[in-house]
Amino acid sequence: MISQIEKHRSLFANGGEMAARMQAFDWSKSSLGPAESWPQSLRTAIRIMLTSKFAMWMAWGPELIFFCNDAYLPTVGLKRDWVLGARSDKVWEEIWPDIGPRIGSVLNTGQATWDESLLLFLERSGFPEETYHTFSYSPLDDDDGQITGMLCVVTEITDRIIGERRLATLRDLGVRLAGIRTQSGVLAALTSSIDAQTRDLPFLLSYLADEERTNLRLASCIGLVPGSQFAPETIALDDDRAIWPAAAALGPDFTDNHIDVSGLSVASQHLPDPCTNALVVPISSQGQAESVGIVVAGLTPYRPFDAPYSGFIGLLVGQIAAGLASANAYEQERKRADALAEIDRAKTAFFSNVSHEFRTPLTLMLGTIEDLKQRLAVPGAQVADLDTEQLNLAHRNSLRLLKLVNTLLDFARIEAGRAEACYVATELSQFTVELASAFQPATEKAGLRLFIDCPVLAERAFVDRDMWEKVVLNLMSNAFKFTLEGEIEVKLRLEGTHFVLVVRDTGVGIPAADIDKVFDRFHRVLGTEGRTHEGSGIGLALVQELVRLHGGTATVESHHGTGTAFRITIPVGNAHLPSGLVVAAKISPRRIDATHPFVEEALRWLPNAAPLPESLDILADIPVGRTALPSNQKQARILVADDNADMRSYLARILSDRWTVDLASNGIEALAVARARQPDLILSDVMMPGLDGFSLVRTIRSDEELKTLPVILLSARAGEEARIEGLGSGADDYLIKPFSARELIARIDAHITLAKVRRDGELRQRLMTNELNHRVKNTLAVVQAIATQTARYTQEPKQFNDAFQGRITALARVHDILTKTHWTGSSLYDLATSTLAPFFEQNSGAVRVAGPHVPLEVSAALSLSLALNELATNATKYGALLNETGYVTLDWSISGQPSLVTLQWVEHGGPAVVPPTRTGFGYRLINTLSSQLAGSVDLAYPPEGVRCEIKMPFVAA
């Protein structure tokens, strides 16, 4: 037999620290009595606990005396020296509200508990510490089988939970920062991430340095009130007494970053207790010379500040720094791009404005000059040679100016992205031959040899014809200008995936220093000998832009003194071009001849230049012919508003043959004239002092008397956008200077005709509105009558509702049918099936409609529809449609002389019919039909089913 002492010893043997302490403990003074007297069950439990490596504690007896094993000691922490043998509710006083009820439940029910990751604030480290535990309480019986204690097996998982939580915060911030390109976006992402998880960071402030680095400004603030004592909006870097050591944090060797704020009561909005510590961390990312600001992170008072905690904050600030650095880089880049775009816009606007300034006077000059030339060309006109020559001189120079302006405009369009290319499959060699050979006469006269080597190619090229024309002509013109002797060669080949055009000359060549700039706009090679000093330096730049629009390249090779070769390549096919701009049509190229301004200009560079051709293709339609267009609007009155007196008289001259013309020199005057003598059309310049064209249109559109007046605007602002702006402003049409007189006249004519059509249309619309008004009022009267009548025959709102809705629905259905026929009538079949549709929706055999075609006029259709609705409603309530076996037949036939239509409504298979004791609206309505249809109605109630016979005259449609 084992002695009590031995039992006592073996109970605590090999149990480690706690076993030793239990053995040494004087249990005789405890409520449990000496260990030797403990029941076997307690001994067994203690033995299991002490020898386990798993953290366990247990409570025993009425006082729930506390025992635990060595593995559990870290959980009690500072309490380790006194917990043994104490009451459990004293040991775990701070969490007793959480665990007390659980233990009670185990003792009362004998059922074990299970908790996973339960948050408990333990007072084991000198402060309430946030901890997480997974544990089970199981009951312990004494030797009699009574539950006398409980055993807790527990795992603390605080480190895992908090580690995962911090990682999740970092991951969340990383995701939010992805793709963020602004500083405010970075700060917003930070706020969202931290707001979602404030346990680790009860407050977080970020301060960013201003450009002068004299102040830090509060950029984001979580957990504190911005502007309050601990979150000032600004921290001056020279402020020694600042609440946060900003200056030190931005300086070198900042280590003293852990700030004790326990004396300051920093109350976070997210914590019940004040924060006791904060961490100040400079925001700097790798590769950055200096920190852009600081982060002040409030530390939770419920966790020790250990290496993982510090590491977490370090990583967080690192992410912020990287985010800010990337946003900053992006913003700098965007600012640069904006600045460049702004310069481009200014340039384009300048070109547009210049073109405006040039085009108006050009239109006037050319129009006048060509008019004069035509008059002088009349046989017998007395004119001195000198005058003709001077006129030609004026003409030539006007044309040259126009060509320059047009080129500038091409540029403006390309720059503004408004170049309207139209890529067409073109037989490029034929087209190029035609363009190049236009220079044949000029080269012949100059004694140059022109070789055109453009064999037919295997494939068509997708080019914009106008643009390709400009490319070839500019290159030819350039070659001709700088080749004083020798030859010019034009060569076109298909080389693999590209068309290659080479224009080679034996001219003066380009000095090596200039060769890189030859395609720069306005760059002119100085000091070279050419046929002329004329030139804007814009031709080759335009060539390059045009080739780029074709997805191609323009390059040059040149040797000073021996010649130059320009090489243009464009890709085969159209895959590289915007699909919307590729046109399938096969248009034959426009014929280029010596009348083209490029060629004309080239010829003029030769000594003894040939006289100018009579008409120039480019302006063929500018001269004002006096040919009278057929016009039936001689009496119409046109008001011309233009501030340029020459333009006014020019327009008056071309318009007065056809219309009566009033003139105004600005918008205000135009308005006064228009109000005094209402014109049929206003033709106005856009740019005028005082009231400009757009404002004039707006004023006219808001004037009751004038608002339908057609207005055509004239402008020199080229390009599609200006055109749209013109139409969006309320103008009816828009013409760009220079415009042809013929086109102007045609458009005026069209708008005057259109306005007349519009006036007629308005009249028709007024009539239609009146008719609509009448129909609506009639319908309202009917609806009102239905409502009154329905109300008279029903007692309850529900009854009223059903009956009223049924009748209105029937009315709506017949309106639908009549609308389809434009209120000319309906067929009886359509009417019957449509009206009765709601009654056989559920059961398609419930209503059977059959009969020959019978046209109905409008009023008969309306009446019959309502009558059928009453019959069917009645059948649903009392008759054949009440049960599932019943059905209704509606048949009709035409017979007799004169023809009569006989409709038969017969109900079958319903309950036995009891004739109504009183008559309702339906009964009256059906009986009134007879007079309305000029026929007869017979409504009968035999027991086997309601019958209704309607006879009416047959009227052929």
Add this chain to the structure above:
Amino acid sequence: MHGNSCHSADKSGHSGLAGIRVVIVEDDLVLNLDLEDIIAHLGCIVAGNASTFTRALELASDATCDVAILDINLNGERSDEAADVLLARGVPVVFTTGYNRQVLAARHRDCPVVTKPYTSSSLQKGIQAALEKKND
């Protein structure tokens, strides 16, 4: 009959039209019915009811009546001729229409017009106006 019980002429004393014989011409079935009720409600007697042009003409020449209410548009035909017959017989006419009074034939410009949708009181005023005009 339940229906007629509410149309009993118990308020006829207020309308001042008790016993007046009225011819109704209205092509719409429901309006026609409702018109009958309104007339009865005003204490008047329905002396004839037409919903077609032909029937209207018959009534215009035959009916013994004090006043006639004519819808101007009878299924696409104008009731002017019926009005002419009635006026020639010395029977005053009230027109009803969904249009405004501009649609009246020039010769009927003096006749009262009740525009649709009408009410019992607008009809009453129309009838009174017609009767007064006759007495002038």
